[in-house]
Amino acid sequence: MRYNWNWSVLFADPYLGWLLSGLGWTVLVSAAAWIIGLALGSVIGVMRTLPSPIARAIGATYVEIFRNIPLLVQIFLFYFVLPELLPREMGRWLKRDLPHPEFTMAVISLGLYTACRVAEQVRAGINTAGRGQASAGLATGLTLAQVYRFILLPLAYRLTIPALTNEFLNVFKNSSLALTIGVLELTARARAVADYTYQSIEAFAAASLIYASISFLIAFLMRRVERRARLAGTLAAGTH
Amino acid sequence: MTKTAIVAGAILGAAFALTLGSASAQEFYGALKKIKDSGTIIIGHNEDSPPFASFGADGKPLGYSIDICNKIAAAAKAELKLDNLTIKYQAVNGQTRTPLLVNGTVDLVCATTTNTFSRQKQVDFLNTMFVTGNRLLVKKNSGIKEIEDLKGKVVSANQGTTNEKVLNELNQKLNLGIKVLSTKDQPQGWIALETDRTDAHMTDEVVEYGLIAKAKNPDQYAVVGRLLSFDPYAVVIRRDDSAFRSLGNRVLADLYRSGEWEQIYTKWMSTIGQPLSPELKLLMSMQNYPD
Numbered sequence: 001m002r003y004n005w006n007w008s009v010l011f012a013d014p015y016l017g018w019l020l021s022g023l024g025w026t027v028l029v030s031a032a033a034w035i036i037g038l039a040l041g042s043v044i045g046v047m048r049t050l051p052s053p054i055a056r057a058i059g060a061t062y063v064e065i066f067r068n069i070p071l072l073v074q075i076f077l078f079y080f081v082l083p084e085l086l087p088r089e090m091g092r093w094l095k096r097d098l099p100h101p102e103f104t105m106a107v108i109s110l111g112l113y114t115a116c117r118v119a120e121q122v123r124a125g126i127n128t129a130g131r132g133q134a135s136a137g138l139a140t141g142l143t144l145a146q147v148y149r150f151i152l153l154p155l156a157y158r159l160t161i162p163a164l165t166n167e168f169l170n171v172f173k174n175s176s177l178a179l180t181i182g183v184l185e186l187t188a189r190a191r192a193v194a195d196y197t198y199q200s201i202e203a204f205a206a207a208s209l210i211y212a213s214i215s216f217l218i219a220f221l222m223r224r225v226e227r228r229a230r231l232a233g234t235l236a237a238g239t240h
Numbered sequence: 241m242t243k244t245a246i247v248a249g250a251i252l253g254a255a256f257a258l259t260l261g262s263a264s265a266q267e268f269y270g271a272l273k274k275i276k277d278s279g280t281i282i283i284g285h286n287e288d289s290p291p292f293a294s295f296g297a298d299g300k301p302l303g304y305s306i307d308i309c310n311k312i313a314a315a316a317k318a319e320l321k322l323d324n325l326t327i328k329y330q331a332v333n334g335q336t337r338t339p340l341l342v343n344g345t346v347d348l349v350c351a352t353t354t355n356t357f358s359r360q361k362q363v364d365f366l367n368t369m370f371v372t373g374n375r376l377l378v379k380k381n382s383g384i385k386e387i388e389d390l391k392g393k394v395v396s397a398n399q400g401t402t403n404e405k406v407l408n409e410l411n412q413k414l415n416l417g418i419k420v421l422s423t424k425d426q427p428q429g430w431i432a433l434e435t436d437r438t439d440a441h442m443t444d445e446v447v448e449y450g451l452i453a454k455a456k457n458p459d460q461y462a463v464v465g466r467l468l469s470f471d472p473y474a475v476v477i478r479r480d481d482s483a484f485r486s487l488g489n490r491v492l493a494d495l496y497r498s499g500e501w502e503q504i505y506t507k508w509m510s511t512i513g514q515p516l517s518p519e520l521k522l523l524m525s526m527q528n529y530p531d
Binding site for chain 2: 002004006080092095096102179180182191192195197198199200202204
């Protein structure tokens with residue numbers, strides 16, 4: 001293979017700056033989407049375990065809609081189709097006056113998708129904690145809200161740390177789809193370096209290495225968190 | 241016969257055989273050798289760049305660039321005196337183009353690739369087969385005439401293209417404060433303009449006429465302004481392969497000289513309403529190097 005290797009292109013101006021700014025956007029999109037995903041996902045997850053059938057139905061509908069449409073399609077629908085369905089002025093505002101429209105829509109879209117995944121983990125966590133815990137809590141005179149706040153959710157989060165870590169790594173990697181609506185994150189920047197210099201192998205090797213290092217770092221940190229947060233006498237503690 | 245005479249004869253014979261052998265082998269190396277050995281030429285092409293390269297109704301690639309590359313394949317077949325040459329097509333894009341060419345998956349790339357010096361560090365180009373440049377694709381009722389009218393407006397260009405580079409450079413140089421939207425591909429650049437998300441899309445002039453030709457309401461769009469860049473399109477080949485490059489350039493020169501090139505031009509560019517300009521004709525006629 002007569003490939004003209006040139007690793008130094010990765011450190012040349014302006015390509016190094018591009019990759020770093022791409023990394024910055026990747027981190028911003030992932031972090032912002034994760035905040036939405038974790039907050040909304042917890043609410044939906046709780047709704048799916050509530051006694052009220054209406055709350056359960058809303059939760060289930062949300063999860064089924066967002067889980068069953070490919071993320072790429074969702075991002076496209078949010079960015080290109082939603083503004084056309086809204087009243088003219090509102091659509092125009094979304095397209096023109098919304099600050100950083102590509103970034104904002106990517107974060108919202110990725111956040112809503114992540115919420116449905118988080119919701120399933122939270123629901124599983126609450127179910128694992130067990131009906132018994134909830135009944136015992138109610139019997140001692142706690143309200144339903146207090147049972148969730150003091151018993152079920154603290155247990156559920158701790159039990160699902162490994163699964164939630166996995167979801168966070170997914171957000172981080174899924175954020176590369178934001179390039180399809182024009183967010184110049186890491187993958188988009190790697191593509192640009194490849195297109196301008198024709199050193200595609202180096203550019204994508206660098207992007208892969210950056211993604212992998214950050215994933216390893218997150219996994220490592222979360223394992224420490226998991227060890228500190230584990231509860232004696234629960235299923236999760238038994239696995240160590 | 242003495243012993244030395246036998247040895248001398250053997251050496252002479254061996255040397256003769258050696259020169260004979262190398263004489264027949266020296267003719268082919270690089271892409272031509274690969275094509276001869278495999279009996280196959282593999283043409284890499286774009287799939288979304290009409291009228292240069294796109295898929296036809298029967299699923300086979302067609303277009304201006306494809307026609308030219310088919311001529312090159314035919315010339316390779318004649319040069320190698322092959323009875324049968326299989327032509328295979330392989331779709332490539334901006335990211336896969338270089339690795340697939342360099343690792344031998346494709347032998348030449350026929351698309352809308354601009355020949356640049358920085359790309360020449362990795363690949364080689366045949367002589368120019370088309371010349372275009374950046375202009376602005378706008379809605380007719382926008383009143384935009386030149387890039388200066390875009391002060392503070394939103395303009396899209398595709399990620400990683402020379403168009404995006406030119407737009408960013410002009411934006412800085414002319415201090416226009418344009419908000420740049422880096423679209424993924426031409427259909428997205430078009431939909432962004434169509435839905436008023438952007439005020440203009442910037443790409444190669446000839447591509448813009450192609451986009452308008454496919455629109456639902458072509459009379460609402462216009463290509464405006466002066467040429468903002470110089471983009472010579474060329475077929476991409478592997479580096480350090482002058483025999484294959486020479487063969488390709490000879491095909492181009494023959495096409496320009498015989499006037500066959502004008503037929504190919506008219507066949508494809510009439511589909512987007514682009515008559516042949518005297519300037520382009522002159523540029524091409526300057527490349528019909530004599531035999």
